[in-house]
Amino acid sequence: MTSTVANVKDKVILVTGGAQGIGGAAARLCAQRGAEVIITDIKDETGEALAASLQAEGHKACYERLDVRRHEDAQRVFGKVKERHGRLDVLICSAGVLRGPMLMPDAFPVDVFDDVMAVNVRGVFLCVKEAYPLLQASDKGVILLVGSGAGVTGGSSSIAYGTSKGAVNGMGMTLENHLRGKGIRVNVVCPGGIETELKLRQMREAAEALGQAFDLEDARARLGDPEGVGAALAFLASDDGSYVRRNLFTR
DSSP states (O other), X not given: OOOSSSOOTXXXXXXXXXXXXXXXXXXXXXHHTTOEEEEEESOHHHHHHHHHHHHHTTOEEEEEEOOTTOHHHHXXXXXXXXXXXXXXXXXXXXXXXXXXXXXOXXXXXXXXXXXXXXXXXXXXXXXXXXXXXXXXXXXXXXXXXXXXXXXXXXXXXXXHHHXXXXXXXXXXXXXXXXXXXXXXXXXXXXXXXXXXXXXXXHHHHHHHHTTOOOOHXXXXXXXXXXXXXXXXXXXXXXXXXXXXXXXXXXX
């Protein structure tokens, strides 16, 4: 199926964290609209299943394992994109982790802080670094970074997560300034409370830290659908999104 609005037909799109959640929703929608989608993640079984289901529907999708913390992984995956396609039209950086909710600075483990920064900040940089020459080879390259309102307002239960998403926001603005003359558009998408595995785990851990009961159904009722953010990402991936600048906030 293709759409005259947010049409990404024939675009080559790579999604990190694409096995499920927001990344999975974006990957699915882009493939259904005619893009050739490379789904990357470390959740191999889930990512391979999504790619297989899209292929069974007649869409173009494949799965590649990518640990965004590892430069050699990024070099390998983007090297394959170069061999197969010679270009990349859209990079969607959705891989992320949220750890350490409700912990004060003195109780926050340094290794946990480092790991959150490694995934959420270093991982984004490594993918942008390796994608850049391929995006230059596209007529209209696009970089979409999944940030968070927590990185703008500070409203996060995790010091590390809020800090990392603030860095993603800053990276997006800096990249826009560097790349606007190179034919590459950069946007940061800041979702609100969305029903993902990451968010539900954070809510459970936060409730436990406060000595409160966690009600899964109540939590789900208060959260948005990943498909809504996926639709926003698909719009920005298309040429129709070319007039959007910098941040876009969603529910």
